[in-house]
Amino acid sequence: MSDVAIVSHKSGKFRKKSSLPLMELACEPCIEILREFPQFRDKIDCVLFSTTSPVQYSSAILSEYLGITPKISQRIDNLCNSGTHAIISAYSLIRSGLCEMALVVGADTSETEGKKLKWDVTRGEFAFPVHWAGLFAKSHMRKYGTTEDQMAMVSVKNRSNAISNPKALFTTKITLEDVLESQKIADPVKLLECSYVCDGASAVIMTNKENAKKINCNPVWLTGIGTHTESASFAKISEDLSSIHSAKIAANMAYKMAKIEPKDIDLVELHDAFTIMEILAYEDLGLTKVGQGGKFVTENQVVINSRGGLLGTGHPIGATGVAQVAEISEQLSGSAGNRQIKEPCKIGLVHNLAAAGSSAVVVVMGTE
Amino acid sequence: MSDVAIVSHKSGKFRKKSSLPLMELACEPCIEILREFPQFRDKIDCVLFSTTSPVQYSSAILSEYLGITPKISQRIDNLCNSGTHAIISAYSLIRSGLCEMALVVGADTSETEGKKLKWDVTRGEFAFPVHWAGLFAKSHMRKYGTTEDQMAMVSVKNRSNAISNPKALFTTKITLEDVLESQKIADPVKLLECSYVCDGASAVIMTNKENAKKINCNPVWLTGIGTHTESASFAKISEDLSSIHSAKIAANMAYKMAKIEPKDIDLVELHDAFTIMEILAYEDLGLTKVGQGGKFVTENQVVINSRGGLLGTGHPIGATGVAQVAEISEQLSGSAGNRQIKEPCKIGLVHNLAAAGSSAVVVVMGTE
Numbered sequence: 001m002s003d004v005a006i007v008s009h010k011s012g013k014f015r016k017k018s019s020l021p022l023m024e025l026a027c028e029p030c031i032e033i034l035r036e037f038p039q040f041r042d043k044i045d046c047v048l049f050s051t052t053s054p055v056q057y058s059s060a061i062l063s064e065y066l067g068i069t070p071k072i073s074q075r076i077d078n079l080c081n082s083g084t085h086a087i088i089s090a091y092s093l094i095r096s097g098l099c100e101m102a103l104v105v106g107a108d109t110s111e112t113e114g115k116k117l118k119w120d121v122t123r124g125e126f127a128f129p130v131h132w133a134g135l136f137a138k139s140h141m142r143k144y145g146t147t148e149d150q151m152a153m154v155s156v157k158n159r160s161n162a163i164s165n166p167k168a169l170f171t172t173k174i175t176l177e178d179v180l181e182s183q184k185i186a187d188p189v190k191l192l193e194c195s196y197v198c199d200g201a202s203a204v205i206m207t208n209k210e211n212a213k214k215i216n217c218n219p220v221w222l223t224g225i226g227t228h229t230e231s232a233s234f235a236k237i238s239e240d241l242s243s244i245h246s247a248k249i250a251a252n253m254a255y256k257m258a259k260i261e262p263k264d265i266d267l268v269e270l271h272d273a274f275t276i277m278e279i280l281a282y283e284d285l286g287l288t289k290v291g292q293g294g295k296f297v298t299e300n301q302v303v304i305n306s307r308g309g310l311l312g313t314g315h316p317i318g319a320t321g322v323a324q325v326a327e328i329s330e331q332l333s334g335s336a337g338n339r340q341i342k343e344p345c346k347i348g349l350v351h352n353l354a355a356a357g358s359s360a361v362v363v364v365m366g367t368e
Numbered sequence: 369m370s371d372v373a374i375v376s377h378k379s380g381k382f383r384k385k386s387s388l389p390l391m392e393l394a395c396e397p398c399i400e401i402l403r404e405f406p407q408f409r410d411k412i413d414c415v416l417f418s419t420t421s422p423v424q425y426s427s428a429i430l431s432e433y434l435g436i437t438p439k440i441s442q443r444i445d446n447l448c449n450s451g452t453h454a455i456i457s458a459y460s461l462i463r464s465g466l467c468e469m470a471l472v473v474g475a476d477t478s479e480t481e482g483k484k485l486k487w488d489v490t491r492g493e494f495a496f497p498v499h500w501a502g503l504f505a506k507s508h509m510r511k512y513g514t515t516e517d518q519m520a521m522v523s524v525k526n527r528s529n530a531i532s533n534p535k536a537l538f539t540t541k542i543t544l545e546d547v548l549e550s551q552k553i554a555d556p557v558k559l560l561e562c563s564y565v566c567d568g569a570s571a572v573i574m575t576n577k578e579n580a581k582k583i584n585c586n587p588v589w590l591t592g593i594g595t596h597t598e599s600a601s602f603a604k605i606s607e608d609l610s611s612i613h614s615a616k617i618a619a620n621m622a623y624k625m626a627k628i629e630p631k632d633i634d635l636v637e638l639h640d641a642f643t644i645m646e647i648l649a650y651e652d653l654g655l656t657k658v659g660q661g662g663k664f665v666t667e668n669q670v671v672i673n674s675r676g677g678l679l680g681t682g683h684p685i686g687a688t689g690v691a692q693v694a695e696i697s698e699q700l701s702g703s704a705g706n707r708q709i710k711e712p713c714k715i716g717l718v719h720n721l722a723a724a725g726s727s728a729v730v731v732v733m734g735t736e
Contacts, residue, residue, distance in 0.1 A: 004467040022709050047597070049407065052424060054422035054481065055444050055487065056420055056481065056482050056485070056487070057445065057447040057487075057722060057723055057726075058445075059446065059597075060446065060447075060597050060599070060722070060726060060727055061487055063597055063599075064599050064600040064601060064604070069578040069596070069597060069599070070597050071595045071596055072453070072456065072595050072597070073443070073446060073597040074444050074445070074446050074453050074457070075445040075446065076440050076442050076443070076444060077424065077425065077426075077441065077442070077443040078425050078427065078428065078441060079424050079425040085440070085442050088461075088466065089442070089457055089460070089461075089521065090442065091464065091466070092457070092460040092461045092463070092464035092466050093456075093457075093460045094461070094462035095463075095464035095465075096459065096460035096464045097463075098459070098460050098593060100454065103465070113424065114424050117424070119423065119424070119429055131629065138376055139626060160431070194370070225466060227439045227440050228437070228443040229415070229427075229428050229437060229438050230437055231428070231431075231432050232425060232429040232431070232432040233432060236432070253439070296439075326522060333423070354425060354428070357427055358425075358428060359425075359428055
């Protein structure tokens with residue numbers, strides 16, 4: 001058992017464009033948590049807000065909206081893995097004894113500036129993420145014979161999982177043909193292989209062992225944390241664009257801390273910003289051998305992206321990492337409703353990338 | 369002795385407007401640190417960047433500029449106390465064992481959006497900080513008889529201290545008459561009583577006890593941390609605008625953790641965004657009795673704002689908290705050059721506010 005647990009976890013409805021301003025969007029899952037556990041309002045001594053929105057001191061604003069007066073309030077940004085970075089901060093603030101109970105909130109809107117990477121000049125004219133996804137896909141196809149069908153199957157699977165997630169953006173079934181025949185955006189990546197940057201918010205409550213045992217819930221423990229920042233430039237991400245260097249390092253670090261091996265994992269939330277990224281993740285996380293990611297899409301025995309992944313649920317940038325952690329918490333605590341996966345459901349993993357995999361966070365969670 | 373030490377600390381030159389973009393400004397103190405300790409480049413496993421600039425994933429960009437590949441990279445914002453919030457995060461990441469050596473960097477430019485508080489509608493038309501400073505000043509004058517001369521003396525003192533700080537923005541002497549005769553901005557606050565939002569950057573290296581003892585330096589230990597977020601709205605800051613509620617709570621928390629009393633403190637870096645804020649801080653920190661802050665300006669025995677404070681050094685918003693911690697580190701490690709204060713110089717304190725004191729951070733540091 002680790003020293004830090006997740007004891008409550010909620011996601012708001014992910015929408016293409018809601019009428020809500022960012023702060024109200026961020027409040028949605030928090031209000032759900034506070035309705036279930038009203039006693040938390042006075043106990044939360046840390047509010048960490050993950051968003052790519054430029055609103056100043058937004059964690060303090062969010063705290064005021066919620067009627068919370070925490071010790072610590074910070075806004076944390078590291079683009080697409082801001083959410084898991086906030087989880088890590090909460091872990092360390094609790095573990096170090098500075099805080100006892102943290103509310104970690106991720107929220108973003110479809111209008112975020114985080115959609116386009118203006119700073120990285122190594123991308124040339126190709127500032128949108130889909131451009132690097134195309135390069136990763138071509139490299140993996142060339143090197144390992146991965147097919148367009150295999151990639152398209154990732155989308156079919158994740159969109160299918162999303163149907164049973166009431167909070168998901170996309171809840172209609174799509175076929176292999178739908179994906180293959182959708183518009184080509186950056187060869188070979190097609191429209192239905194891209195995650196959609198949408199409005200959304202998720203929140204979790206993290207606390208120490210002593211508190212967790214007093215709360216009427218099934219606590220889920222953070223047992224392994226791995227992180228690596230390789231660069232900010234696409235040019236430095238990996239040698240051959242067929243794997244994500246930062247993810248491999250982060251995964252090994254998390255496995256070592258959690259004292260587990262990939263074969264021990266029952267379910268995975270991985271960063272399928274594009275279909276090829278799920279295939280790379282299978283290999284980077286050691287779930288299959290290098291080069292076998294394409295086949296693993298249909299052959300795997302592990303539950304991958306049970307909530308629908310980024311492809312099915314949507315990708316509100318600052319919320320995604322928190323939503324991934326919330327989903328593993330839902331499943332491990334047995335509260336995932338009609339998408340609850342079957343036993344064994346004891347060890348889960350979150351894989352959260354930023355900026356084309358220039359940095360990666362891997363979190364291992366367990367029921368004990 | 370605490371578990372976390374500061375082992376290197378540098379500030380760049382604070383300027384009204386430099387020709388440098390934010391990232392290059394941020395690199396200045398980091399490069400100075402890496403020149404002195406080239407071995408740190410491979411040991412830094414955490415880069416935390418405090419800024420109010422909206423640049424996405426800026427800590428990863430900064431890491432790449434510096435040739436560092438850390439585990440963790442995060443940008444942290446909580447407006448004017450972003451810097452000390454980043455220090456607290458680094459402390460907890462090290463203390464929890466997730467990191468061994470953190471580079472904490474604060475940087476901002478004079479063009480930051482953080483100058484104007486657009487969100488807080490309780491301020492009405494009065495969105496600039498000087499408006500609330502005027503209200504605090506009038507309240508303290510009315511309640512305790514604090515005079516315009518006493519407030520003006522804060523500026524005379526801090527600007528005088530800044531003369532011996534080569535990194536300060538303002539290095540010319542000013543007189544009481546200069547301050548009193550300067551333009552009235554928001555009655556009774558005059559131009560020379562306002563800190564100037566400028567370009568600037570500061571950086572510190574924090575590490576665990578084991579590493580600190582191996583490094584050729586005089587480590588300075590973080591012994592007390594206190595924080596409180598009261599609100600985001602000016603309307604909720606305090607009952608009568610003659611004290612800052614969050615600062616009092618944070619100070620008591622930090623004293624308790626450090627096991628000290630106000631009388632044990634040898635030097636203080638406090639948040640003199642406006643002269644009245646220094647007078648309030650004397651009382652909120654317990655350095656003098658409530659209502660006696662005005663007299664304390666000329667009567668005090670403690671060294672206050674040895675680098676020149678925000679009034680003399682300038683106030684690059686995201687950099688300020690880091691610069692305050694860097695100054696206490698300089699003084700306690702005996703490396704403050706011609707502004708080195710005399711013995712005893714064993715216990716220092718940092719007081720860092722955000723958004724009219726709606727949140728406060730107090731950090732106690734010691735030589736043992």
